[in-house]
Amino acid sequence: MTELYRSIFMKQKMMRKVLYSLIPVTLGSIYFYGWRTLVLMAVISVFGIFTEYLFKRKSNKKVSEAVLVTSILLTLTLPASTPFWVGIIGIIFGIVFAKEIFGGFGHNVFNPALAARTFLYVTFPEPMTVQWSTVSSGFPGGFARYLSPALDTITQSTPLGILRQGGEMLPLRNLFIGNTSGSLGEASAFLILVAAAxxxxxxxxxxxxxxxxxxxxxxxxxxxxxxxxxxxPSPLHGLLSGGFLFMTVFMTTDPITAPKQTEAKWIYGLLIGIIASVIRIFGIFVGGAMFAVLIMNTFSPILDEGIKHLKSSKRKKVTA
Incomplete structure (x- = not known):
């Protein structure tokens, strides 16, 4: 099995560490929503690997381990009941149009998982914004079921939905531990922070x-x-609601799509936080974080070049 893995995938230590960090979030998702999490993740991963393989086989190159990261991240941004065919379409779109079209790993401008999630969010709004599942609690939680029951969207809602409707804010403890409905990976802020650490x-x-x-x-x-x-909402409620923390930890820090210059990193990150907040509060989409990261992915190269130019100009003035 090890030899087969090595024959298919190129070794990427950084990507492997990201995979390790996703273990607690994935286990938490299974506990909260059931084993369908793992099945959905496996289906998306298989099609992600196969899609990248089709591009690599002509040049006799191995599939990057980054495709596993992309597949798992995409899965964790989806509702637990997402149809398999929707997840398959998403990962194929992400790999083809946000990665391989730019030349493959290391050349992509946009985060593939995030591009795929945004595409699905806009194209298939019902399964992405309405069909939520309730959160399991107690022991053994979702480990004893395939999928937790569907959420009654008439009488219940996700934390962001409640905030947008002007309803009573959920207790911070629930938002932190994970007793709230939402996408698979955003259920528990605590587990996301463990991964961040x-x-x-x-x-x-x-x-x-x-x-x-x-x-x-x-x-x-x-x-x-x-x-x-x-x-x-209060800043803390806004921070713990929805996928902002998940996007910050796993998407904003993507070394390929983020700027390289220190000053550019600060500008990039600050603008992501500001844009995400503005879209959430004033826009029609509650998922402001994903749009914010993609918008700033576009400007990442420009920020780097702008900082380099400013530094170069300062050096010339000093030596003049």
């Missing part, structure tokens, strides 16, 4: 790219609260 400890992710979006998000929320703008 591992990525930072192993130096797999840049702390600046994690901290900057949080500062931007909390900052703009605080300003709007002070300005008495209606329907603005």
């Amino acid at each position: 591992y990525l930072l400890f192993t130096k797999t992710a840049d702390w600046k790219l994690m901290l900057a979006p949080v500062i931007g998000f909390v900052g703009i929320h605080s300003i709007l609260l002070l300005a008495n703008v209606s329907s603005v």
Whole structure:
């Protein structure tokens, strides 16, 4: 089995560390929603690997381990009841149009998992925004079932849905531990923070790219609260609701699509936090974080080049 794996995949230590960090989030998703999480993840991963293989076989290259990261991340951004065919379409779109069309791993401008999730969010709104599942609790939770029961969207809603409707905010404890419905990977802020701690400890992710979006998000929320703008939740409720933390930890820190210059990283992250907050509060989409990251993916190369140009100009002035 090991030899077969090595014959298919190129070794990427950084991607493997990201996979390790996703283990607690994945186990949490199974506990909250059932074993369908793993089945959906397996189906999406198989089609993701096969799609990339079709592009690599002509040049006799191996499939990148990054495709596993992309497949798992995409799965964790989906509702538990997402139809398999929807997940398959999403991963094929992400690999083809957000990765291989740019030349494969290391050349992509957009995060493939995020591009795939956004495509599905816009193209298939019903399974992506309405068909939620309830969260299991107690022992053994979702480990004893295939899929938790469907959420009654008439009498119940996700945390972001409640906030948008101006309803009573859920207890912070529920948002932190994971007793709230939503996409598979966003259920527990605690498990996301565990993954973040591992990525930072192993130096797999840049702390600046994690901290900057949080500062931007909390900052703009605080300003709007002070300005008495209606329907603005407390910064902490906004931070723990929805997929913002998940996007910050796993998408914003993507080393391929994020800027390389230190100053550019701060600008990039701050703007992601601000844009995500503005879209959530004033836009028609509650999933502001994914749009914010993709928007800033577009400007990442420009930020790097702009910072380099400024630094070069300063050096010339000093030596002149």
